[in-house]
Amino acid sequence: MKSGEQHLESLRDGREVYIYGKLVEDVTTHPAFRNSVASAAYLYDFQSAPELSEQMTFPVSGTGTRVSRSWQLPADHTGLVGRREALTAWAETHFGFMGRSPDHVASCISGMYMGIEHFEAYNPERAAALRNYFQYARENDLFLTYAIINPHADRETNAGSQPTRLCSQDAHGITVKGAKMLATSAIMANEVFVTSIQPLAPGDEPYALSFAVPMNTPGLTILSRKSYEYAAGSVFDNPLSSRYDENDAVLYFDDVKVPWDRVFVAGDVAMCQKQFHATPAHVFQNYQCQIRLMVKLRFLLGIARIIAQASGIDAFSQTREILGQLAAEAAMVEAFVAAMEVKGAKCGDYFIPDRHTLYAAQVLTQQLYPKFINTIRELAGGNLIMLPSGVEDLSDPGLAELCLRAQGSCAMSPQAKVKFFKLAWDALGSEFASRHTQYEMFYAGAGFVTKGHSYRTFDWNGATGLVDRLLSSYDLDHVEREIGIASNANVAGTSD
Numbered sequence: 001m002k003s004g005e006q007h008l009e010s011l012r013d014g015r016e017v018y019i020y021g022k023l024v025e026d027v028t029t030h031p032a033f034r035n036s037v038a039s040a041a042y043l044y045d046f047q048s049a050p051e052l053s054e055q056m057t058f059p060v061s062g063t064g065t066r067v068s069r070s071w072q073l074p075a076d077h078t079g080l081v082g083r084r085e086a087l088t089a090w091a092e093t094h095f096g097f098m099g100r101s102p103d104h105v106a107s108c109i110s111g112m113y114m115g116i117e118h119f120e121a122y123n124p125e126r127a128a129a130l131r132n133y134f135q136y137a138r139e140n141d142l143f144l145t146y147a148i149i150n151p152h153a154d155r156e157t158n159a160g161s162q163p164t165r166l167c168s169q170d171a172h173g174i175t176v177k178g179a180k181m182l183a184t185s186a187i188m189a190n191e192v193f194v195t196s197i198q199p200l201a202p203g204d205e206p207y208a209l210s211f212a213v214p215m216n217t218p219g220l221t222i223l224s225r226k227s228y229e230y231a232a233g234s235v236f237d238n239p240l241s242s243r244y245d246e247n248d249a250v251l252y253f254d255d256v257k258v259p260w261d262r263v264f265v266a267g268d269v270a271m272c273q274k275q276f277h278a279t280p281a282h283v284f285q286n287y288q289c290q291i292r293l294m295v296k297l298r299f300l301l302g303i304a305r306i307i308a309q310a311s312g313i314d315a316f317s318q319t320r321e322i323l324g325q326l327a328a329e330a331a332m333v334e335a336f337v338a339a340m341e342v343k344g345a346k347c348g349d350y351f352i353p354d355r356h357t358l359y360a361a362q363v364l365t366q367q368l369y370p371k372f373i374n375t376i377r378e379l380a381g382g383n384l385i386m387l388p389s390g391v392e393d394l395s396d397p398g399l400a401e402l403c404l405r406a407q408g409s410c411a412m413s414p415q416a417k418v419k420f421f422k423l424a425w426d427a428l429g430s431e432f433a434s435r436h437t438q439y440e441m442f443y444a445g446a447g448f449v450t451k452g453h454s455y456r457t458f459d460w461n462g463a464t465g466l467v468d469r470l471l472s473s474y475d476l477d478h479v480e481r482e483i484g485i486a487s488n489a490n491v492a493g494t495s496d
Contacts, residue, residue: 001048002141004041010190013216019224027187032227035243040188046093056086070106071138073114074351080341087291096296097244099439100185105144105193108285109134114350115279122271130264145189147180147251148197164253165206166267173259174266179252186222186249200269208272210265211258219256222249228432236391239423241432280352287353290337290361297330303424304376310417312410329368336361356457362450369440377428384425387418
């Protein structure tokens with residue numbers, strides 16, 4: 001277990017990060033990243049608190065050393081639920097707004113490890129690399145991110161814009177070159193897992209890679225998007241974006257050397273897909289996402305309720321109907337999480353969430369999130385807009401008096417109302433909020449991708465079997481006999 005300060009120190013490693021045209025010397029102090037990086041560091045302080053040890057950690061078999069439950073491999077339903085409770089507690093520290101917190105990619109690597117036999121069948125040396133890396137990451141409490149999407153590029157005419165590809169290999173390892181995205185939380189992570197979750201075709205072998213490297217690896221450049229934290233102004237004006245902007249980045253690998261003990265797949269298209277879908281990796285990592293979303297929706301539901309109270313409309317039947325609908329939708333996500341666990345099954349020595357229930361949840365929550373946000377915005381109306389321009393307006397007594405005159409509420413003071421609706425806007429309408437809507441809609445892939453997973457994993461034989469059973473209960477002869485009986489009855493009735 002490491003502390004938050006130890007995590008901050010681990011990020012002062014000479015990584016090459018660029019934002020606004022300049023190289024960042026220290027991500028822990030730069031105004032574009034420092035608060036969000038501190039929020040990530042707090043996760044380690046939280047889980048290492050002595051009073052939370054039983055909830056947030058577990059002893060490694062054989063050594064007794066306690067490590068984060070992010071790396072726990074549940075053997076039964078009880079173990080899975082215990083792990084979920086720890087992940088829920090972590091999500092509550094950032095209110096569900098850090099989608100790529102350390103437990104996400106830890107879940108992915110753990111899921112790959114749970115299917116280690118598929119790596120053994122592919123290549124025992126690559127299996128050994130994965131096994132050793134899992135243990136290394138777990139024992140060093142690493143914050144991992146991943147970059148698993150290829151940028152759009154014309155591979156034929158623009159070699160410089162190609163996705164990360166295998167250039168060469170020798171006795172020491174492989175050399176890779178090219179771009180990769182979306183490396184969410186790369187700024188605050190220790191290492192990055194690089195692969196392709198998108199389907200590859202025969203001929204794409206140079207792109208069929210799976211490896212992990214530290215963020216300060218020579219030749220690795222991190223290109224940050226715009227920082228919402230940098231534009232936030234103050235915590236009072238933007239309490240979420242000023243502290244929980246986990247950032248997203250494009251990574252560029254310029255002839256990066258990756259040693260064999262960090263390479264899990266090299267040039268095998270089929271294995272690149274198997275690492276996610278033949279193992280529990282894809283299920284385990286996205287199960288974590290639903291746990292986080294469960295917390296996030298609960299937080300947003302709290303915002304909706306306070307909006308109604310602040311506006312004095314919480315007793316209206318129409319308002320309660322809206323809040324009741326939102327409450328039902330938030331409860332649906334919680335029910336999905338519980339159902340994944342109850343319907344879970346053994347996978348070798350491990351117990352994993354139900355695959356189809358997970359994919360059903362992804363399909364529906366992709367549609368739900370923007371609707372959920374829009375409903376709360378409709379509930380808030382102009383309250384989200386007519387706010388002082390910044391905390392500076394409230395620093396001058398005379399100006400503050402003028403500003404607060406327009407902020408009446410039957411449920412809270414004018415200053416409390418401004419404070420609350422600043423938070424509500426940051427969660428619902430700011431650029432930070434817009435990014436989150438886009439994230440929740442697409443982090444699992446486009447809608448046709450998640451629907452395809454749902455189609456692929458549903459028990460169609462069970463469904464059509466019910467139809468077949470009913471169809472087999474009668475035939476044409478049976479119908480003709482019924483018609484004959486009915487005809488005879490009618491004739492007898494007429495003669496009577």
